[in-house]
Amino acid sequence: MVNDQKMYDLIGIGVGPFNLSLAALLDGVPEVEGIFFEQREKFDWHPGMLIEGTKMQVPFLADLVTMADPTNPYSFLNYITEHNRMYHFYFLQRLEIPRREYNDYCQWAVNKLPSCQFGKRVVDVKHVREKDPYFEVEVLEVASGKKEKYRGKNLVIGSGSHPAMPMSFQGLPNEDVFHTAEFLDHQERCRSAKSITVVGSGQSAAEVFRELLKEQPDFGYRLDWLTRSSGFLSMEDTKLNLEHFSPDYVNYFYSLPEEEKEQIFSSQDLLYKGISAHTITDIYNLLYEYSVGAQPLNVGLQVLTEVHDIVKKAGGEGYELKCEQWQQEKPFTHESDVVIVGTGYRPFVPDFIHHLDDIIKWDENDQYKVRPDYRLYKKEDIPNEIYVHSAISKSHGVGSTNLGLAVHRNKVIINHLAKKEVYPLSNHNVFQNFGIPQSEADESTGNE
Ligand SMILES: Cc1cc2nc3c(=O)[nH]c(=O)nc-3n(C[C@H](O)[C@H](O)[C@H](O)COP(=O)(O)OP(=O)(O)OC[C@H]3O[C@@H](n4cnc5c(N)ncnc54)[C@H](O)[C@@H]3O)c2cc1C
Numbered sequence: 038m039v040n041d042q043k044m045y046d047l048i049g050i051g052v053g054p055f056n057l058s059l060a061a062l063l064d065g066v067p068e069v070e071g072i073f074f075e076q077r078e079k080f081d082w083h084p085g086m087l088i089e090g091t092k093m094q095v096p097f098l099a100d101l102v103t104m105a106d107p108t109n110p111y112s113f114l115n116y117i118t119e120h121n122r123m124y125h126f127y128f129l130q131r132l133e134i135p136r137r138e139y140n141d142y143c144q145w146a147v148n149k150l151p152s153c154q155f156g157k158r159v160v161d162v163k164h165v166r167e168k169d170p171y172f173e174v175e176v177l178e179v180a181s182g183k184k185e186k187y188r189g190k191n192l193v194i195g196s197g198s199h200p201a202m203p204m205s206f207q208g209l210p211n212e213d214v215f216h217t218a219e220f221l222d223h224q225e226r227c228r229s230a231k232s233i234t235v236v237g238s239g240q241s242a243a244e245v246f247r248e249l250l251k252e253q254p255d256f257g258y259r260l261d262w263l264t265r266s267s268g269f270l271s272m273e274d275t276k277l278n279l280e281h282f283s284p285d286y287v288n289y290f291y292s293l294p295e296e297e298k299e300q301i302f303s304s305q306d307l308l309y310k311g312i313s314a315h316t317i318t319d320i321y322n323l324l325y326e327y328s329v330g331a332q333p334l335n336v337g338l339q340v341l342t343e344v345h346d347i348v349k350k351a352g353g354e355g356y357e358l359k360c361e362q363w364q365q366e367k368p369f370t371h372e373s374d375v376v377i378v379g380t381g382y383r384p385f386v387p388d389f390i391h392h393l394d395d396i397i398k399w400d401e402n403d404q405y406k407v408r409p410d411y412r413l414y415k416k417e418d419i420p421n422e423i424y425v426h427s428a429i430s431k432s433h434g435v436g437s438t439n440l441g442l443a444v445h446r447n448k449v450i451i452n453h454l455a456k457k458e459v460y461p462l463s464n465h466n467v468f469q470n471f472g473i474p475q476s477e478a479d480e481s482t483g484n485e
Pocket residue numbers: 050051052053054055056074075076077082083086092093094095157158159160195196197198241382387426427438439440441
């Protein structure tokens with residue numbers, strides 16, 4: 038057991054883009070010293086979905102730092118400069134960069150940040166009540182199995198999300214039935230299959246379907262796409278609606294009554310779910326191309342369909358999907374060799390966080406209770422904070438998993454840690470008003 042006597046101001050759990058942005062923004066803030074642990078051997082952003090041709094769903098400005106400080110050395114433009122690719126990017130004339138490039142950019146930043154330590158899994162945390170209380174964080178060096186202990190005044194949880202796999206799809210051979218998050222790991226299996234079915238209609242499901250459709254002529258498999266939704270609906274990403282991914286909307290949503298938030302959040306599906314228009318266009322154009330000539334399409338797109346269960350075919354290869362077209366209430370069975378599950382992700386709260394239940398306040402659904410500035414509510418007034426990046430959609434709204442707003446969140450967290458405004462925050466960032474400005478509300482009540 039190796040003990041590090043240093044007292045860090047902040048210990049970070051997980052190094053995905055959210056905590057990596059925090060580490061990069063902290064690099065220029067001498068008042069706050071942080072250390073961040075990541076269990077993976079290296080930074081790799083959703084590796085199973087780094088499909089060639091896929092691009093970011095946000096402009097390159099939503100890099101690790103630019104929305105906080107465009108002059109910060111960890112900016113995407115500085116990465117481009119250091120790689121002598123400014124003219125390449127200049128003539129690309131596109132705001133959205135390839136997903137693979139975003140991953141490479143983050144890896145470039147990681148290599149400059151010794152505060153980010155990889156191959157180290159946080160396995161336990163406890164609050165040590167001394168004159169100056171602190172958190173003791175136990176870290177497992179994944180490769181060696183060695184354990185180390187670190188001390189920190191505050192924690193930030195950036196443990197991200199996990200693929201959400203419905204019960205009915207669990208427990209089946211992973212090489213045949215797997216989540217989109219593992220697509221590239223199983224692409225060879227797909228190429229050797231006679232039939233493949235994609236279930237779900239989010240961006241990941243659409244990207245996987247497009248990739249399989251592109252390769253279908255080379256491998257000849259039957260390809261189907263099933264969704265419970267009423268259609269393969271496009272994401273609502275027109276400019277005024279994108280303003281929901283702004284600090285203004287986060288503050289407005291946070292101010293709403295708790296009991297209304299859940300209903301409002303579930304009515305905003307198409308702001309963050311759905312498929313990007315260009316992905317739908319690519320798919321349609323391919324289908325149109327393949328429909329030229331007499332050859333019938335070896336592709337099926339079925340909406341309004343719930344997959345209730347999936348069983349291995351008796352004595353043979355492949356699976357039977359017990360489905361129902363829920364509008365007609367018509368059950369049917371669909372067969373497939375491979376089933377790719379595109380049912381999204383669920384926030385991941387590590388079990389050991391519950392070792393802090395004596396200080397953390399949870400809500401009635403065992404969810405985090407989060408303050409506007411991303412600190413968890415505590416049962417008692419201790420000088421140690423726990424900031425959270427994930428599982429905050431219910432409190433802070435649709436933008437919680439958005440890369441651009443992660444930088445805003447980090448500005449708020451750093452200003453709170455440094456007890457001064459290191460990164461200026463502005464209230465009016467967008468054209469539309471969500472709430473009624475206080476001043477106008479007062480006037481109207483006055484007139485009556
Ligand atoms: C395929 C895909 C594409 C996306 N594209 C976009 C996009 O273009 N634009 C956008 O705004 N958003 C996008 N998102 C949404 C969101 O930005 C990402 O999910 C983003 O990765 C969230 O960052 P994170 O740091 O919270 O979590 P993650 O990237 O999930 O990272 C969390 C990290 O924590 C580590 N970890 C967990 N527990 C521990 C532990 N106990 N000890 C040490 N490490 C631990 C995990 O290994 C993981 O690396 C996308 C999501 C997906 C799945």
